[in-house]
Amino acid sequence: MTRPPKYKHIVHAGIAQDLIDLGEEALKLKALKTIMKVLAGEIIGKPLEDFRSTGDLSDCRKVLFDIRTDMPPRFRLVYREHLEYVDESSKFEIVAIETLAIGERYELEAYIKAATRLGRVGD
Numbered sequence: 001m002t003r004p005p006k007y008k009h010i011v012h013a014g015i016a017q018d019l020i021d022l023g024e025e026a027l028k029l030k031a032l033k034t035i036m037k038v039l040a041g042e043i044i045g046k047p048l049e050d051f052r053s054t055g056d057l058s059d060c061r062k063v064l065f066d067i068r069t070d071m072p073p074r075f076r077l078v079y080r081e082h083l084e085y086v087d088e089s090s091k092f093e094i095v096a097i098e099t100l101a102i103g104e105r106y107e108l109e110a111y112i113k114a115a116t117r118l119g120r121v122g123d
Contacts, residue, residue, distance in 0.1 A: 005039035010082070010098040012117050018102035026067045027075070031102050034065045034077050039097055045079065054108055055115030060100065062110070076110035077102050 022028050037043040045061030048054075060080040064073035082096040100117055103110035115121050 005036070006041040007039050007081075007094055008096040009035075009039055010096050012098065012100050014113065014117055015099050015102060018113070022075070022102065024067070030065055030067050031075070031077065034063055035079075035099055038063060038077070038079060045077070048078070048111070054111040055118070055120035057111060057115055057118075057120070060114060064105075074104055074106065075102065076105050078110050078114040 019028050019031060022031060034043065038045065043063055045063040048057035048060045048062055050056040050058045057078070060078055063077040063079075065075050065077060066073035068074070077099070078101040079097055079099050081094045082098060083092040084095045085091070086093045101110045101113035103113050112121070
């Protein structure tokens with residue numbers, strides 16, 4: 001049984017098309033399960049950086065996924081956390097997860113989609 005989401009979920013408008021573009025139903029399901037694991041706090045993605053080829057994604061994270069297990073994962077989920085002050089102690093708390101892009105690693109597709117959707121495309 002899946003736990004209820006830990007965080008509010010903000011979905012970028014392009015995510016529906018990203019899922020369609022995955023093609024295989026099993027891959028779409030894997031992407032959705034990956035999102036649910038991020039929302040439940042079961043997965044924490046690796047931080048991204050500011051690269052000329054992808055734009056500034058330093059406030060974003062990536063999670064790798066695939067349905068194949070015999071090779072490195074081909075697909076990426078890019079998301080960012082929205083933070084708020086907890087109290088006057090200057091501590092932040094994650095209040096929402098924004099799913100920005102789902103796509104292949106090939107030709108940096110997922111990262112370029114995310115940067116474009118955030119208006120941060122590199123030179």
